[in-house]
Amino acid sequence: MAKHDVETYIRREKRNTHSIDDQVEISHAMWDRGKHPNEEGVKRNDLEDELGLSLDYSVKTSLRHLEEIDIVEEYREPGPDTYVIADWHDETFIMGMVDEAAEEGIEALIDHVQEEDPVSGDDTPAIADGAGVTLRQVVADEFDLQPQALEGHLRGDNQVDKLNDAVEGIEDHEDFETREDYGEIRFVNVPYRYRLTAFAVDLYKE
DSSP states (O other), X not given: OHHHHHHHHHHHHTTTOTTHHHHHHHHHHHHHTTOOTTSOOEEGGGHHHHHXXXXXXXXXXXXXXHHHTTSEEEEOXXXXXXXXXXXXXXXXXXXXXXXHHHHHHHHHHHHHHHHHSOOOSSSSOOSEETTEEOHHHHHHHHTTOOGGGHHXXXXXXXXXXXXXXXXXXXXXXXXXXXXXXOOOOXXXXXXXXXXXXXXXXXXXXX
């Protein structure tokens, strides 16, 4: 009887929405799978698989409708909202030391570029040898620079963006790969989770 009451409430409050059947399914599945207050909720991207559902409309839309009528709550686990990750760095999680990690990555990248430079007879970095394009040229092209201007540009401002752009340019080129001592710095948002509200649980228990 309690499920019937919840369904009646959802259908009354959201009677003008196309996804109303999905909303009822989500609510009942959360109840059956124990997605209750003070229990771990489900991530939006995992909702259909974790709850065993096959929905016709957008999960995001249905969850928003259920939030609006206090059936579902959105929350994040305690801790930072964003993690800064550098898989190549000794610390991996580099919150609080992003600038330092970016500088380390830039210097390692520059070292890699210089090691790959063809030997030339003067102090000017060579653009290419008989094998074709150099790593210096690949990275310089990413920034629309002359090859000899690369080090100064990389050591300037916005080193996180420059490191990430350089890594992307190298990884997109079929002849070169990054080394293990530098790589991309990623900002990963902690996903929201969803679970039933105390109000919804009270409806189910009536």
